[in-house]
Amino acid sequence: MIEFRNASKSFDGRPVVEDLSLTIAAGTVGVLIGTSGAGKSTALRMVNRLVEPSAGEVRIGGVPVRAFRPEELRRRIGYVIQSVGLFPHWTVERNMATVPRLLGWPRRRIEARIDELLHLLRLDSGELRGRYPHQLSGGQQQRVGVARALAADPDLLLMDEPFGALDPITRAALQDELLRVHRATGKTILFVTHDIDEAIKLGQFVALLDRGRLVQAGPPRELLAAPANDFVRDFVGGEERGLKLLGTETAASRLRRGERVEGEPVPVSLSLNRALALMVVRGVDRLGVVGEEGAPLGALHLADLAHP
Amino acid sequence: MSEAPPRVRPSPWRDPLAWSAGLLVLLVFGMPALRPLFAALFPRLERPVYAGDAFWSLLLAHLGLVAASSLAAILVGVGAGILVTRTRGAAFRGLVETLAAAGQAFPPVAVLALCVPALGFGAMPALIALTLYGLLPIVENTVAGLEQVPASVREAALSSGMTAAQKLRQAELPLAAPVILAGVRVSVTINVGTAALASTVGAKSLGLPLIVGLNSDNTAYVLQGALLVGALALTLDLAFARLVRLAERWRAT
Secondary structure, three states: OOOEEEEEEEEEEEEEEEEEEEEEOOOOOOEOOOOOOOOOOHHHHHHOOOOOEEEEEEEOEEEEEHHHHHHHHHHHHEEEEEOOOOOOOOHHHHHHOOHHOOOOOOHHOOOOHHHHHHHOOOOOOOOOOHHHHHHOHHHHHHHHHHHHHHOOOOEEEEOOOOOOOOOHHHHHHHHHHHHHHHHHOOEEEEEEEEHHHHHHHOEEEEEEEOOEEEEEEOOHHHHHHHHOOOHHHOOOOOOHHHHHHHHHHHHHHHOOOOOOOOOOOEEEEOOOOHHHHHHHHHHOOOEEEEOOOOEEEEEEHHHHHOOO | OOOOOOOOOOOHHHHHHHHHHHHHHHHHHHHHHHHHHHHHHHHOOOOOOOOOOOHHHHOOOOOOOOHHHHHHHHHHHHHHHHHHOOHHHHHHHHHHHHHHHHHHHHOOOHHHHHHHHHHHOHHHHHOOOOOOOOHHHHHHHHHHOOOOOOOOOOOHHHOOOOHHHHHHHHHHHHHHHHHHHHHHHHHHHHHHHHHHHHHOOOOOOHHHHHHHHHHHHHHHHHHHHHHHHHHEEEHHHHHHHHHHHHHHHHOOO
C-alpha cells in the first residue's frame, strides 16, 4: 500500500506538487494522470526518494519512506522510465541482474531468476540474454527494462510513462503484457501517464492531477461517468468519454443469453466500444456473441449499449 | 581465396602495433649492427654509434619515467575530473581546468629549470615536469567522458539502489573509459617525447644520446636518439588505440 499524506514539493519556491493525499491499495494498479507539468512524475519520484517532499510524507505499508536508507529503499522498489535507461555496456542478462547483484544474491539464484523473467516477459526466444541494449528493438528494450525492475522481486513497481516512446502497436502489446505480469505477480504498481486511454486500460484506480493538485481520484469508470468538474470532463475526452466508458466493459456485461444472431460472431471478451464500432461498420444493430471456445452464448443489442 | 568468415583475427603481418613494436626492438638491440650504415652516412665521425649506455637500459629508464609520471598524472587527473563532476565538487571545476591548462602552458624545460634548485639534479624534477605537462588531456577527457554518460543511465543507476560509489564504478567510469583512455593516450604520447628532455637535468632516458650528440656535434647520436623516441611513441600510441577499442568493444558487437 502506498500512501501520500499531504505531500508537497516545490523547486525554487515554485510548487510542483501541492498537498497530495492519496492511497493506492496493495496489489492494485494505480495511475497518476495529468498534462505535462502536472507534478505526476515528481509525486512518483517521492516514493523511492529520488525526490524528497518539502512537506508531508509518503508511506509504504504504513512506514514512512524516510525511515529507510535511499539505497535500501530503491533496491526494494522496481522503477521503469520512458527512456528505459538500460546500461549500454552491459548485456541484457547483466542489466537484469543489476539489483540482485547489489543485494548480493548468489550466482545460481540470479541465473534462475533471469531465466524466470526472460520467460515471464517473453524474451526467451533467440539469444537475447547475451545481447547489448543497442542490438534490441525499442519494445524489447522496454521489456528488459521491466524485467530489470522486477528482478529482485520488489513488492512495488513505479513506472514513469514507460511506453510513451513506443509505436502504438508495440505499446498496446506491452500494456497487455503488463496486465498479464500484474495478474501473475500481484505487484502494487504506480503508473504515470498522460494518456487517458492507457490509464483506463491499466488502472484500477486513477488520480488526475492538475498543476500539482489532485483534482479527482477513483476507479476509471467513476471519472468517466461522474467527472468532478469541467477540467476532468475535458481531460477524459469530453463527449467522447461515453465511448471510453463503453471501453471499460465487455460484451459479457450486456449479453442477452441464448439469443441467436446471423453473421460473424464476436468473442465475449470484446470491449463494448469496439462492439459498437463493429455494429457501425457492419450496419447492424445486434451481434452474435461466442465464448472463449467458440460456443454461442447469446447476442448483444445496440439499444442495450446506451442503457445498461 | 575462400570467402572470409565474418570475424577474422587480423594477421600479425598486417598489425601496425606488431610492426612498430618490432621496429623498436630491432633498433634497441640492432643499433650497433648498423654501425657501417651510420659510418657511411657520417664519415667524419670517429664514433658513429652511441655507446655511452646500452640502448635497452636507456629505453627502460625512459619507460620508467613515462610510466611513473603518467601514473601520477592519471591518478591526479582522473581524480580531479571525478571530483569536479560530483555535485559537491562542481564549484572547483573552473579552478581545476585552469590549473591543468596552466600545467601544460608552462614549458616543461622551464619547470625542469625551476625544479633543479629545489630538488637537485636527477629523475625527481623530470617526474614533476612530466606529470604537470601530462595532466591537461587527462582532466579534460575525464570531465568530458563523465559528462556524456546519458542522464537516463545515471537515473537508472540511482533508482536501482546503487550508492554514489557503485554508480561511479559500475556505470559512469566504464562508459567514460574510452574517452578517458583517449586522453591518457595523448598524455602518454606527449610525455614520451617530453621525457627525452629529462636528460638535460641528469635523468637517464632516451634523450641522453640526443643531448650528448647536440653537445659534441655528433648528428648520428641525435638521429639514433630521435629514432628510438619516435618508435617508442608510435608503439605506445598504437597500444593505447587498441586499449580504447577494447574499452568500447560492446559498441561494436
